[in-house]
Amino acid sequence: MIYLDNSATTKVAPAVLETYTKVSQKIWGNPSSLHALGESAYSLLEQARKQIADLLGVKSGEIFFTSGGTEGDNWVLKGTAIEKMEYGKHLITSSIEHPAVLNAMAQLEKLGFEVTYLPVDKHGHVSADDLKKAIRPDTILVSIMAVNNEIGAIQPLDKIADVLRDYPKIHFHVDAVQGIGKGIQSLIMNDRVDFVTFSGHKFHAPRGIGFMFKRHGRKIAPLMSGGGQEKNLRSGTENLPAIAAMSKALRLLLESESTKVQNQLKIKQFIYDHITQFPKVTVFSEMNNKFAPHILCFTINGVRGETIVHAFEDHDIYISTTSACSSKKHEISGTLNSMAIPAKIATSAVRVSLDENNTLVEAEEFTKVFDKLYSRFEKINS
Amino acid sequence: MQYSEIMVRYGELSTKGKNRRSFIDRLAHNVRKSLHQFPNLVVKAHRDRMHLQLHGENSEAVMTSLKKVFGIQNFSPSIRVERDIEAVKERALEMIKDQFSDGMTFKINTRRSDHDFEFDTNEMNDILGGYILKNLPGISVKMKAPDLKLRVEVRKNGIFLSSQTINGAGGLPVGTAGKAMMMLSGGIDSPVAAYLAMKRGVEIEMVHFFSPPYTSEQALNKAKELTAKLTPYVGHIKFIEVPFTEIQETVKHDVPSGYLMTVQRRFMLRIAALLAKRRDGLAIFNGESLGQVASQTLESMLAINDVTTMPILRPVVSMDKNEIIKIAQEIDTFDLSIKPFEDCCTIFAPPSPKTKPRLDKARDYEARLDIDGLIERAVTGIKISEIKNGETFLNQQENKFAELL
Numbered sequence: 065m066i067y068l069d070n071s072a073t074t075k076v077a078p079a080v081l082e083t084y085t086k087v088s089q090k091i092w093g094n095p096s097s098l099h100a101l102g103e104s105a106y107s108l109l110e111q112a113r114k115q116i117a118d119l120l121g122v123k124s125g126e127i128f129f130t131s132g133g134t135e136g137d138n139w140v141l142k143g144t145a146i147e148k149m150e151y152g153k154h155l156i157t158s159s160i161e162h163p164a165v166l167n168a169m170a171q172l173e174k175l176g177f178e179v180t181y182l183p184v185d186k187h188g189h190v191s192a193d194d195l196k197k198a199i200r201p202d203t204i205l206v207s208i209m210a211v212n213n214e215i216g217a218i219q220p221l222d223k224i225a226d227v228l229r230d231y232p233k234i235h236f237h238v239d240a241v242q243g244i245g246k247g248i249q250s251l252i253m254n255d256r257v258d259f260v261t262f263s264g265h266k267f268h269a270p271r272g273i274g275f276m277f278k279r280h281g282r283k284i285a286p287l288m289s290g291g292g293q294e295k296n297l298r299s300g301t302e303n304l305p306a307i308a309a310m311s312k313a314l315r316l317l318l319e320s321e322s323t324k325v326q327n328q329l330k331i332k333q334f335i336y337d338h339i340t341q342f343p344k345v346t347v348f349s350e351m352n353n354k355f356a357p358h359i360l361c362f363t364i365n366g367v368r369g370e371t372i373v374h375a376f377e378d379h380d381i382y383i384s385t386t387s388a389c390s391s392k393k394h395e396i397s398g399t400l401n402s403m404a405i406p407a408k409i410a411t412s413a414v415r416v417s418l419d420e421n422n423t424l425v426e427a428e429e430f431t432k433v434f435d436k437l438y439s440r441f442e443k444i445n446s
Numbered sequence: 447m448q449y450s451e452i453m454v455r456y457g458e459l460s461t462k463g464k465n466r467r468s469f470i471d472r473l474a475h476n477v478r479k480s481l482h483q484f485p486n487l488v489v490k491a492h493r494d495r496m497h498l499q500l501h502g503e504n505s506e507a508v509m510t511s512l513k514k515v516f517g518i519q520n521f522s523p524s525i526r527v528e529r530d531i532e533a534v535k536e537r538a539l540e541m542i543k544d545q546f547s548d549g550m551t552f553k554i555n556t557r558r559s560d561h562d563f564e565f566d567t568n569e570m571n572d573i574l575g576g577y578i579l580k581n582l583p584g585i586s587v588k589m590k591a592p593d594l595k596l597r598v599e600v601r602k603n604g605i606f607l608s609s610q611t612i613n614g615a616g617g618l619p620v621g622t623a624g625k626a627m628m629m630l631s632g633g634i635d636s637p638v639a640a641y642l643a644m645k646r647g648v649e650i651e652m653v654h655f656f657s658p659p660y661t662s663e664q665a666l667n668k669a670k671e672l673t674a675k676l677t678p679y680v681g682h683i684k685f686i687e688v689p690f691t692e693i694q695e696t697v698k699h700d701v702p703s704g705y706l707m708t709v710q711r712r713f714m715l716r717i718a719a720l721l722a723k724r725r726d727g728l729a730i731f732n733g734e735s736l737g738q739v740a741s742q743t744l745e746s747m748l749a750i751n752d753v754t755t756m757p758i759l760r761p762v763v764s765m766d767k768n769e770i771i772k773i774a775q776e777i778d779t780f781d782l783s784i785k786p787f788e789d790c791c792t793i794f795a796p797p798s799p800k801t802k803p804r805l806d807k808a809r810d811y812e813a814r815l816d817i818d819g820l821i822e823r824a825v826t827g828i829k830i831s832e833i834k835n836g837e838t839f840l841n842q843q844e845n846k847f848a849e850l851l
Contacts, residue, residue: 083850103664107840108847115851311851 066381066426070266071213071242071359071417077268080313084270087305095302096291105304112304112311119318120253122277128294129307132274133241136261137164137207139276139287139298140237144205144259145172146285148235152202158182158190158219159402160212162239166398169207182208188217188403189354196227205235210243210252214386214399214415215348216359218248225256235259235282241266241274245317245420246356247325258282264306268419269313273306317420324420328357331418331427335360338431342438344445346409348400358419361386363412364438366445372414372437379433386413447544449505449523451606452512454496457519457616465622470496473517473619479681480515480835484508509612514678516645517622518614522597526604529563534598534605535577541609542578542585542594551588552578558600570598618647620680625649626729626759627686627722629714632669632787635733635762637676637779638770642761643731644679650731652683652833653718655690665787667839670831675779677835688717689827693820701811703796707741708803709812711750716821719754721828729757735770736763740799749803782840 067075076084087108093101095109110124117124130136141155155172157165159181169179180198182190190208199206206228208219221238228236237259240252245267252260259282264273278284278297290299332351339345339362347362349355364372369385376383386397400410416430456473474491477498481487486501487508500508505523512521527537542552556570565573574596575587599606628643628650630636643650654669666687673683693713701709718730734742741750751758762770774780 086850098662108850111847112851308850315851 066422066429068416068418068422068426068430069382069384070419070422071415072384073265073271074268074419076265076270076309077313077316079316080268080270080309083312084305084309087308091304091308095304096293105302108308109302109304112308115311116275116314119314120249120277122253123280125295126277126280128276128278128298129302130261130274130276130298131272131303132265133162133239133261133263134164135287136263136274136276137162137237137239138168140235140259140261140284141165141168141172141205141207142287143284144235144237145175145177147283148204149177151233152200152204153177154180154200154203155205155207156180156182156195156198156203157207158184158209160184160188160190160214160217160399161207161209162213162241163398165207165209165239184217184399184402186403187350187354188212188215188348188399190219190224192220192223192227195224199227199231199234203231203234205237207237207239209239209241210248211240211246211356211359212399213242213359214397214413215361215403216242216356217349217399218243218251218354218356221251221254221257225254228256235284237261242356242359244314245321245324246328246358247322248356249318249321253277259284264310264313267313267317269310270306273303273310275310325357327420328418328422331422331424332357332360334424334427335416335430339434344438348403348405348413358417360416360418361413362416363409363414364441364445365409365412367412367441369412369414371441372412375437375440376433379436381430381433383414383416386415447505447523447525447541450500450526452498452500452505452508452521452523453606453608454498454512454521454614455519456494456496457517457614458618466493469517469619469622472622473515476517476619476621476680477512477515480511480678481508482681511678512614513612514615515619516615516617516647516679517619519616520611520613522608522611524597524599524606524608526606529600529605531565531573534607535574537607538574538596538598539578539581541607542596543582545594545609546582546585548584550584550593551586552594552596553587553589553592554578554596554598556598556600560600560602563600570600574598615645615679617645620644620647621649623647623649624728625651625726626731627651627653627718627725627727629718629730629732630654630669630672631733632665632672632783633733634767634774634780634783635735635738635770637672637733637777637783638773639731639733639761640676641679641773641777641779643759644676648729648731649680650683651721651725651727652685653688653721654685655688655714655717657689657691657694660691660694662787664840668782668785668787670833670837670839672779672782673833674835674837674839675777675782677833677837682832682834685831685833686721687829687831688721688824690714690824693824696815696820700814704798704800705803705808705811706796707799708746708749708808711741711746712753712808712812713817713821713824715750715758716753716817717824719756720821720825722756729759730754731759731761733762734760735765735767738767740801743801745802745804746800749805749808752805752808785840 091105093105095106113127114124117127182194184190235258238257240260241263243252258279260277262275265271286297288299293299344365349360396410470491474489478489484503487503488499490497527533554571554575556567596609626648628640630652652673656666673685697709
């Protein structure tokens with residue numbers, strides 16, 4: 065099996081699963097309990113938090129555990145809206161965000177908030193100038209993803225941060241679900257960003273766990289009210305086995321990060337060089353530093369994305385249409401649509417997404433199968 | 447920058463007249479204890495200065511520890527260069543470059559303890575100043591209040607360059623003011639009071655009352671952990687645990703609730719005074735702040751203080767809570783102090799303690815109790831341990847967790 069759908073989810077690493085199991089069996093106390101079992105769980109919880117904070121170069125008190133990327137995005141958007149509605153009801157995001165952002169925004173619009181959706185250029189990047197023009201006195205939040213999940217475009221967070229330095233009161237959120245461990249940590253954790261959301265299962269941790277960075281001093285309303293966990297901002301008994309496992313997964317992910325990134329770049333380049341020789345292939349993920357090393361989105365014009373996915377699957381190779389979240393709905397890619405790619409081409413798009421465990425041997429196998437499929441589809445495609 | 451030597455300037459010691467030598471010896475002893483994890487370091491204490499020869503030990507780490515030693519006004523890290531003017535020129539330029547930003551002014555200040563060196567102080571100033579002016583565009587010389595000051599000391603064993611003066615902790619060397627008992631509860635105030643006592647040169651021994659099963663093992667560990675937080679200033683601190691259960695139960699049973707607190711405190715103070723006498727202590731310190739709680743009114747202090755004539759010193763007596771918290775945060779005891787474990791002061795806290803207890807009543811109620819027996823049994827049960835720099839008590843599971851994370 066060759067798994068090339070790592071942006072959808074990743075396989076839990078054995079060492080990470082071991083932590084999950086051990087914590088479940090041995091440190092199963094509730095971190096809020098006063099007795100020794102609880103104290104032990106609390107101590108592990110705080111050490112896991114500190115490890116994550118250290119890896120990101122921030123303070124322990126700035127890390128909050130969530131159930132994943134979708135919760136993190138919803139929390140920052142709705143929590144900011146609730147917290148700051150007296151100051152303004154205008155939010156800004158891009159038109160190529162993950163549905164967790166776009167649909168949360170849509171919900172806020174129904175409640176009377178106004179949302180500006182920034183356009184992207186034909187390569188899938190937002191422009192800091194557009195952002196500057198969109199800012200109003202009542203703007204309370206700017207939410208821009210680090211790496212687009214469909215084509216891998218890295219957004220110009222440094223320039224966006226520069227613009228927002230003149231507006232210190234606006235909350236700046238970065239959805240970094242696809243960006244962690246991809247060699248752009250300093251871009252993501254820049255000195256202007258206020259909220260950054262992460263998802264564990266994108267880096268070999270279990271499902272149902274994620275975390276949020278909240279800059280010290282920034283205020284946000286909780287979505288989960290209850291027993292007061294996470295400084296009363298995210299109640300609910302802490303998912304300690306998953307938290308410890310994620311903390312370990314993050315440490316493993318960031319160990320020799322640059323070597324891993326280079327490997328993924330080599331594989332992406334190899335596939336890129338191969339498929340761009342074919343006239344009917346359009347590639348959206350380019351080979352430059354404005355694109356992430358692990359995502360390659362392309363089309364074989366005239367063949368539906370779904371068909372391509374299943375054809376590869378017959379050869380035990382797993383890729384996806386542009387994003388797992390929308391792939392079952394037969395919708396065309398939101399990102400490609402925003403890039404003004406004609407629907408006829410966009411419906412053909414598929415995505416190869418790598419992790420640090422993929423190899424060049426797998427890439428060679430992929431290209432061999434690609435050649436077979438390409439010539440086979442020529443019959444319907446001339 | 448890796449330095450080869452650190453020069454330490456003494457604080458108030460210079461005013462100590464005949465006792466000066468003992469102060470300096472004590473400071474040298476404390477410095478050695480605080481820096482015991484650097485085996486190659488050599489401490490030489492002279493009349494005016496102390497010199498730490500690093501012999502390859504990490505200068506940043508040494509300076510971090512040095513900043514916590516009381517009795518040091520300030521210190522300057524320096525680099526030893528061979529007695530070769532070319533080498534001195536290069537290192538001098540390097541040091542200035544390290545701190546230079548455009549438009550800054552500088553001056554060279556040479557001193558010679560070795561007058562045999564081929565250049566005198568003025569020549570040295572000229573040579574080095576000229577070399578830096580020539581090689582660092584944008585810099586200029588200023589004699590009064592320059593931005594950068596490079597001190598050059600010519601000695602027999604080399605030439606020493608330094609350009610920074612770092613503030614020390616001030617105060618007096620711990621131990622020079624004698625020994626005292628510190629009543630440590632586990633709250634915010636008593637660790638701050640302990641810190642301030644040490645700052646004035648007092649060697650403290652912690653006295654902690656614990657009442658199992660009413661107080662938990664965690665509360666005891668918390669007090670020990672707080673003590674560990676204070677060890678960097680002295681190296682190690684003695685910790686005395688006093689079993690207090692029997693006294694608290696007896697007092698609770700036999701004394702009206704309005705006087706529970708007053709009588710309990712009188713017992714605590716008697717025990718602390720007894721321990722001080724037996725252990726050559728000269729005073730008792732506590733973390734009382736006037737008016738903060740019922741036991742800390744002047745009336746209460748009078749009623750409690752009655753049991754001993756030993757001096758009771760209260761370093762935070764006139765501070766506001768916010769001022770105390772600020773120091774607690776600086777010495778990193780605050781987060782620990784606010785951990786919610788019941789301690790001997792909070793259990794059996796009466797619903798409405800007398801804020802103005804009467805001394806005669808406190809004496810009367812107490813007279814019904816077997817005071818001497820209770821105290822003797824408590825003191826017989828004490829446990830004394832030595833808490834060292836770097837020890838931890840609350841998170842002993844850290845090693846177990848390392849493999850999980």
